[in-house]
Amino acid sequence: xxxxxxxxxxxxxxxxxxxxxxxxxxxxxxxxxxxxxxxxxxxxxxxxxxxxxxxxxxxxxxxxxxxxxxxxxxxxxxxxxxxxxxxxxxxxxxxxxxxxxxxxxxxxxxxxxxxxxxxxxxxxxxxxxxxxxxxxxxxxxxxxxxxxxxxxxxxxxxxxxxxxxxxxxxxxxxxxxxxxxxxxxxxxxxxxx
Numbered sequence: 416x417x418x419x420x421x422x423x424x425x426x427x428x429x430x431x432x433x434x435x436x437x438x439x440x441x442x443x444x445x446x447x448x449x450x451x452x453x454x455x456x457x458x459x460x461x462x463x464x465x466x467x468x469x470x471x472x473x474x475x476x477x478x479x480x481x482x483x484x485x486x487x488x489x490x491x492x493x494x495x496x497x498x499x500x501x502x503x504x505x506x507x508x509x510x511x512x513x514x515x516x517x518x519x520x521x522x523x524x525x526x527x528x529x530x531x532x533x534x535x536x537x538x539x540x541x542x543x544x545x546x547x548x549x550x551x552x553x554x555x556x557x558x559x560x561x562x563x564x565x566x567x568x569x570x571x572x573x574x575x576x577x578x579x580x581x582x583x584x585x586x587x588x589x590x591x592x593x594x595x596x597x598x599x600x601x602x603x604x605x606x607x608x
Contacts, residue, residue: 427541427594429480434591437473441584444469448577459573463515464504466580467522471497489536493529496522512572513565519576520561527554543593550586554579 444466452459474494478484484491500522507514531551534544557579564571 426481427597430477430537430541431591431594433473433477433480434587434594438584438587438591440469440473441580441587445577445581445584448573448580452573460508463508463519463573463576464501466576467497467500467504467519470526471501487533489529489532493526493533496525496529500526512570516561516565516571516575519579520558520565522558523561523579524555524558527551527556527558530554541594543590543597546586546589546593550583553582553586557582 444462447458448462452462471494474490474497475484478487478490478494481487484494500518503518503522504515507518528551531548531554534547534551537547538544561575561579564575
């Protein structure tokens with residue numbers, strides 16, 4: 416699939432809006448996790464299932480804007496693992512929060528790897544992907560940390576997952592800002608020619 420300059424511009428516009436949407440949803444999730452969900456177990460359960468379900472939906476939407484899941488293998492794998500994670504979290508909620516954190520840990524590691532691959536693949540066409548690559552690598556590490564925490568003696572809860580989502584929100588915002596700055600710079604270069 417060969418992209419033209421116009422296609423890349425349209426893709427950057429989509430990615431900027433997509434990254435802003437991902438930032439907004441993740442930020443709202445973090446706020447809810449650190450506030451009302453702390454004292455409302457039913458809401459915490461809904462949020463815990465909704466987070467990977469939203470990630471699956473977001474990956475599907477993003478891939479559909481650039482040829483579909485079959486043309487974007489890393490996003491297809493991210494979509495699949497996120498759907499399985501939402502189901503796994505629903506099941507793990509019936510066991511313990513430690514089991515939920517284990518599911519999240521595995522998901523964070525795999526989803527991070529797939530995000531990293533997607534960022535590397537997009538780098539040459541769209542630029543401004545280093546935050547997505549860094550976020551993917553950090554997600555892999557966070558997954559390992561969650562797995563370690565899940566088997567530890569300390570009690571765990573949604574607040575142990577919220578920092579992971581907060582870092583994700585931050586990286587999506589940085590990516591959107593970088594795409595915007597890059598487009599502004601390209602526009603000023605065209606205007607001065």
